Amino acid sequence: xxxxxRRYFSLWRSFFDNSLTRDLEFKANFIGGLLVDIIxxxxxxxxxxxxxxxxxxxxxxxxxxxxxxxxxxxxxxxxYMFFFSGNLFNLNRLMVRGDLxxxxxxxxxxxxxxxxxxxxxxxxxxxxxLLIMLTTLVLAYPKPIGILNVFAFVISxxxxxxLWYGVDFIISSSCFWFKNFSVSxxxxxxxxxxxxxxxxxxxxxxxxxxxxxxxxxxIASIPTRTLLxxxxxxxxxxxxxxxxxxxLFTRIIWKRGLLRYxxxxx
Amino acid sequence: xxxxxxxxxxxxxxxxxxxxxxxANTIVGTFAIFSGLAIEFLIWKQVFQAQGINEIRGxxxxxLMAYIFLCMIVGQLKSSWVTSIEMIDSIRTGDMNKYxxxxxxxxxxxFMMFIGHNSLFYIVYSxxxxxxxxxxxxxxxxxxxxxxxxxxxxxxxxxxxxxxYFCMVCFAFWFGEVRALVIAYNISNIVLSGQIIPLRxxxxxxxxxxxxxxxxxxxxxxxxxxTANLPMNFWLPKMGMALTWxxxxxxxxxxxxxxxxxxxxGYGA
Numbered sequence: 001x002x003x004x005x006r007r008y009f010s011l012w013r014s015f016f017d018n019s020l021t022r023d024l025e026f027k028a029n030f031i032g033g034l035l036v037d038i039i040x041x042x043x044x045x046x047x048x049x050x051x052x053x054x055x056x057x058x059x060x061x062x063x064x065x066x067x068x069x070x071x072x073x074x075x076x077x078x079x080y081m082f083f084f085s086g087n088l089f090n091l092n093r094l095m096v097r098g099d100l101x102x103x104x105x106x107x108x109x110x111x112x113x114x115x116x117x118x119x120x121x122x123x124x125x126x127x128x129x130l131l132i133m134l135t136t137l138v139l140a141y142p143k144p145i146g147i148l149n150v151f152a153f154v155i156s157x158x159x160x161x162x163l164w165y166g167v168d169f170i171i172s173s174s175c176f177w178f179k180n181f182s183v184s185x186x187x188x189x190x191x192x193x194x195x196x197x198x199x200x201x202x203x204x205x206x207x208x209x210x211x212x213x214x215x216x217x218x219i220a221s222i223p224t225r226t227l228l229x230x231x232x233x234x235x236x237x238x239x240x241x242x243x244x245x246x247x248l249f250t251r252i253i254w255k256r257g258l259l260r261y262x263x264x265x266x
Numbered sequence: 267x268x269x270x271x272x273x274x275x276x277x278x279x280x281x282x283x284x285x286x287x288x289x290a291n292t293i294v295g296t297f298a299i300f301s302g303l304a305i306e307f308l309i310w311k312q313v314f315q316a317q318g319i320n321e322i323r324g325x326x327x328x329x330l331m332a333y334i335f336l337c338m339i340v341g342q343l344k345s346s347w348v349t350s351i352e353m354i355d356s357i358r359t360g361d362m363n364k365y366x367x368x369x370x371x372x373x374x375x376x377f378m379m380f381i382g383h384n385s386l387f388y389i390v391y392s393x394x395x396x397x398x399x400x401x402x403x404x405x406x407x408x409x410x411x412x413x414x415x416x417x418x419x420x421x422x423x424x425x426x427x428x429x430x431y432f433c434m435v436c437f438a439f440w441f442g443e444v445r446a447l448v449i450a451y452n453i454s455n456i457v458l459s460g461q462i463i464p465l466r467x468x469x470x471x472x473x474x475x476x477x478x479x480x481x482x483x484x485x486x487x488x489x490x491x492x493t494a495n496l497p498m499n500f501w502l503p504k505m506g507m508a509l510t511w512x513x514x515x516x517x518x519x520x521x522x523x524x525x526x527x528x529x530x531x532g533y534g535a
Contacts, residue, residue: 032446039450043457050463054322055313183294190298193305201308 011108012116019086019119033122041074044196059200064141065228066198071134072227073196073220076157078130080164082123087115088168089185092175098263111254115169138227145227152231153223159236159243160219166246167191167214169253176257195219215242273370274378281382292386299338306334306462323466329493332405333464335398336489339391340420341461344427344484347452349380350435354445357438363532373519377428406492415501419488422508427484429515436519439526460486466495480511 023030048070052063061069091114094100103113138145168188175181194202194210199221202210210217218239225232285291314320314327325333353376356362365372399407407413434451437444456462458481465473465486476482487504490496496504 032443032450036446036450036453040453043454047457047463050467050469051309051313053469054467055316057316058309058312178290181290183290186291187294187297190294190301193301197305197309201305201312203308206304206308 008108008112011112015117016119016121020121023121030122033120034125037074037078037126041070044070044074058198060229061198061200064137065224068134068137068141068228069198069220069224071130071137072157072224075127075130075134076160076164076195076220076223077192078123078126079157079161080168081120082127083119083161084115084165084168086118086120088165088172088188090118091172092181092184095175095261096180100261101263104258110258111250115165141228143228146230149227149230152236153227156223156226156231156236156239159239160223162243163215163239163246164192164195164219166243166250167216169250170246173250173253173257176260191216192219195221198224211238212242215246218242274374277375277378278382278385281379282385285383285386289386292390295342295387296390299335299342302338302462303331303335307331310334324495325464325466328402328405330464332398332402333489333493333495334462336395336406336492337461337464337485339394340423340485340488341456341459343384343387343391343420344424345452346380346428346431347448349376349383349428350431350448351445352376353432353435354438354443354448357435357530358442360531360533362530366527366532373432373523376432377425380428381424408494411498412492412494415498416488416492418505419483419491419508422505422512423484423488426480426508426512426515429512429519430480432519433515433522436522436526439530455481455484459484460489480508480515483508483511 045067048063048066051058052066056062058066091100094103094114100114103117104110106113138150171188171191172184175184191214194214194216199207199210199217202217207217222235222239225235310327310330313322320326322330353372356365362372365375395406398405407416430451431448434444434447437447458476459465460468460482465476465482468476483504487496487508491501
């Protein structure tokens with residue numbers, strides 16, 4: 001088991017080195033990617049600054065809380081982009097063109113290959129900037145935030161990323177059934193939008209759905225609550241449970257999907 | 267003229283047939299509008315409830331929702347960023363050569379393709395727009411003049427938006443890869459054109475700057491006409507301004523394109 005983990009980690013490092021070399025060849029695009037991120041962050045801050053010019057708090061989230069929530073949302077997005085978005089977004093194309101064959105022929109787990117092959121290396125720069133921003137906001141927060149909160153936040157954040165991977169992977173893998181589902185990336189993006197607003201706006205059935213079937217609240221809102229208001233064991237256990245369920249689903253769907261794969265003629 | 271119309275109508279027809287093959291686009295697009303509206307509904311409901319107010323800068327809650335709903339539809343109808351990315355690719359890869367050796371305009375051909383690809387959206391959203399005043403009377407299109415004004419402003423918005431994207435696409439002649447520029451514009455445009463928050467709710471300083479740009483005519487203008495937020499006596503002067511912007515942006519696009527085509531290698535990057 002240990003050898004396998006070491007082998008896969010070393011494989012991922014090779015993927016990373018290769019992706020970094022590729023990304024640095026297109027320097028303008030590398031800088032452009034950073035520019036897009038900065039504009040996206042600026043626009044989101046601007047959106048909430050307008051909302052908060054008419055209101056003091058949205059549920060429990062004050063202006064300071066929402067600023068931290070936004071940075072955590074961006075961090076989650078950047079973290080996810082770094083590892084997965086360069087891969088799952090292309091799954092439909094790989095399937096339609098039959099290029100998935102090359103992934104299946106390799107002597108490694110095919111789900112690992114399609115999920116981790118390309119790393120968006122420029123996301124590291126955004127990640128470091130966001131981490132500095134988060135630290136600054138946490139230090140300036142009116143109430144002290146303890147080390148336990150930070151530790152629990154890291155765990156909750158990682159589980160949120162696993163969850164988002166699960167949702168995106170399931171949507172992307174639906175191309176095996178639809179034959180050509182080129183809008184899967186768009187659909188994922190639209191569903192992800194629910195995670196970019198504080199959970200206190202969701203009520204009733206929608207809130208229940210966003211806590212379970214489409215677990216968008218668990219991606220950024222729960223990590224934010226964990227960091228700001230302290231770990232809630234019920235939330236964390238629920239997050240772990242849902243993350244495991246979704247991870248299991250990705251395995252089932254991938255195996256079933258591969259059975260339907262007909263190579264280039266798909 | 268007849269030959270010109272026939273030629274480009276054929277492009278629309280051809281892309282419309284292609285668009286019919288990808289119905290999932292329309293389903294996801296409709297989901298995008300309704301999910302976006304649901305989020306906006308919930309967030310503004312909190313704002314109105316928390317402050318215990320009935321009106322923000324002249325918008326009642328229902329009026330604001332009707333406004334945002336229309337904004338989302340107009341925002342999606344006028345957005346040609348997917349076509350723009352294809353145009354950038356054709357310049358970067360040298361694929362554009364086929365437009366240069368044929369009697370077609372790169373600008374008009376892609377504009378027609380954009381309309382053709384969006385045709386399914388036009389059908390679905392037109393149905394929604396027809397149902398809107400029947401299901402929620404009084405919130406949009408109080409008179410038939412408002413329908414006419416909206417359609418005219420929407421056509422201007424679609425053209426203007428495409429012409430702005432075209433200017434950005436032409437920078438690919440020099441830089442090869444300008445996708446980031448288009449995506450950055452697209453992201454900022456969603457908020458700055460009033461697609462998710464009405465321009466009237468922006469701080470005055472920001473609004474004054476936006477009023478100096480064509481952004482106000484992309485979403486806010488057609489929707490303000492439809493929701494009767496813009497008095498009728500402002501329609502013609504505003505349409506005149508919007509048309510002036512169309513002419514300016516078209517000319518700027520031509521100048522950039524003509525300069526760009528001189529440096530175009532035609533062999534791909």
